[in-house]
Amino acid sequence: MTAAGPVTAMSLPERAKRAAKVAAKYADAVDREGRFPSEALDAMKAERLMGVMIKAELGGEGASLSEVADVCVTLGQACGSSAMVYAMHQIQIASLNDYAVGSAWYEEFLGRVCDEQLLIGSATSEAGGIGGNLRNSICAVDVVGDVVRLEKDATVISYGEASDAIMVTSRRNADAAPSDQVSTVFVKGQYTLEKTTDWDTLGMRGTCSEGFIFRAEGAKEQILPRPFAEIAAQSMLAVSHLLWSALWYGIAYDAFARGQSFVKAAARKNPGQTPPGALRVAEAANLLQQVKGNVVSGLKQFEAAKGNPDALNAMSFAVAMNNIKIGTSQTILTVINHCMLICGIAGYKNDTPYSLGRHLRDAHSAQLMISNDRVLGNTSTMLLVNKPDPSLVG
Numbered sequence: 001m002t003a004a005g006p007v008t009a010m011s012l013p014e015r016a017k018r019a020a021k022v023a024a025k026y027a028d029a030v031d032r033e034g035r036f037p038s039e040a041l042d043a044m045k046a047e048r049l050m051g052v053m054i055k056a057e058l059g060g061e062g063a064s065l066s067e068v069a070d071v072c073v074t075l076g077q078a079c080g081s082s083a084m085v086y087a088m089h090q091i092q093i094a095s096l097n098d099y100a101v102g103s104a105w106y107e108e109f110l111g112r113v114c115d116e117q118l119l120i121g122s123a124t125s126e127a128g129g130i131g132g133n134l135r136n137s138i139c140a141v142d143v144v145g146d147v148v149r150l151e152k153d154a155t156v157i158s159y160g161e162a163s164d165a166i167m168v169t170s171r172r173n174a175d176a177a178p179s180d181q182v183s184t185v186f187v188k189g190q191y192t193l194e195k196t197t198d199w200d201t202l203g204m205r206g207t208c209s210e211g212f213i214f215r216a217e218g219a220k221e222q223i224l225p226r227p228f229a230e231i232a233a234q235s236m237l238a239v240s241h242l243l244w245s246a247l248w249y250g251i252a253y254d255a256f257a258r259g260q261s262f263v264k265a266a267a268r269k270n271p272g273q274t275p276p277g278a279l280r281v282a283e284a285a286n287l288l289q290q291v292k293g294n295v296v297s298g299l300k301q302f303e304a305a306k307g308n309p310d311a312l313n314a315m316s317f318a319v320a321m322n323n324i325k326i327g328t329s330q331t332i333l334t335v336i337n338h339c340m341l342i343c344g345i346a347g348y349k350n351d352t353p354y355s356l357g358r359h360l361r362d363a364h365s366a367q368l369m370i371s372n373d374r375v376l377g378n379t380s381t382m383l384l385v386n387k388p389d390p391s392l393v394g
Helices: 014-035 038-046 065-078 080-099 106-115 226-269 278-305 309-313 315-343 357-367 373-381
Strands: 120-123 142-144 147-152 163-169 181-188 191-197 212-220
Touching: 014 038, 014 065, 014 080, 014 278, 014 357, 038 080, 065 080, 065 226, 065 278, 080 120, 080 163, 080 181, 080 191, 080 357, 142 357, 147 181, 163 191, 163 212, 163 357, 181 212, 181 226, 212 278, 226 278, 226 309, 226 315, 278 309, 278 315, 309 315, 315 373
Parallel strands: 120 163
Antiparallel strands: 142 147, 147 212, 163 181, 191 212
C-alpha cells in the first residue's frame, strides 16, 4: 500500500512506464504554464517509485543506480521536468542511503520516504558569491543543546514548495571554513520558505526551482554524520552526473523517435524513394548510441567502485564522471538539432506530433546544471597530475 493506494505486482520498468504515460499526457501543459508536474509526481508515488533505491530492511527495494537511471530514461522520454524532479530526489536518496548509516533518525526517515512516498528537495546554491559552487557555503548551522537552526539565502531550491523535505548544505558551524560543510535534512513543518526569485526559464520549466530564504529548526541528529565533502566526492557528484545524463538521454531518444517517425511517414507517402531526412536519422542514431554507451559505461564504473572509498575518491574516477556529464550534455543538443532538421517546420511548431521545441529548450539546461565550464575547470586541474588510463579492459 502507498499513500496513493495499492500497487499491483509489476516490475520497476513497467511501473516507470505507467508513470511516464501520465507524465507525457501533461508534459506540454507543464511546460507551457511553467507549473509543477503534480500529476506525474502523483503517478510516481502511486507506483511506489520514490523509495526504490532505499535498502529493503528500511522498506525500499534495494534497486541499483543503473535501475534508477533506467527509470530516469523512461521519464525523460515523457517529460524532462518530471524526470529531473525524480532524478534530483534520487540523488538525495543515494546520499542518505550510504552516508547516514547508523543514524536512528535517518533510518526512521528513510522508512517514512518508503511508507509515505516523500519527495526530497535540494538546497545547495547560495547568494553572496557562492552561486552554484556546491562545495562552499556561507550559511552555518547553529547547534544549541539538542536543537539545530539554520537560515540560508538559497538562490535555487529544487521544486522547493512541492517538497516534503529538503536537504540543505551549510558550514559546520559559524567558525568553520566555507568548504567545511555538513548536510541536514529538514522535513515539512520544520522550515519556512520566503520566496525571493521566480522560476520563469527557457526549459525545465516544471521543476519550479525558485529562490527562497530558508529558515529551519530541528533536532541536531538531523545533521548527517558524515562530512559533506565525503558525500559530494563519493556519491553526490557522480550520481548527479549519471542520473542527469540518463534523463537527458531519454529526452534525446524521444526527439530521435519523433524524427524517425517523420521519415517513416514520408517514406510511406512516396514508396521506392528515400526521404531527404533518412541520412540525418542515421547520423542521429549514431550520436544517440554514443550517448547511451557513455552513460552505460559510467554506471558500470560507479557500480564497480561503490563501497570502495579509494576508488570513489580517485582522480581518474572523478575525471570519468565529469567527462560523462560534459559529453552527454553537449551531444544531446546535436542529436535534437538533427531531429529538428529532419522534421522541419513540423518540429519547429508546437502543435504537431513531431514538435521538438520543449526537447530542445529542456536540453539546453544540461550544460548549465553545474556549469560545463566549472566541470571542465575541475577536470583540467586534475589532469595536471593524473594521466588517463588508455586500457579498454582496465
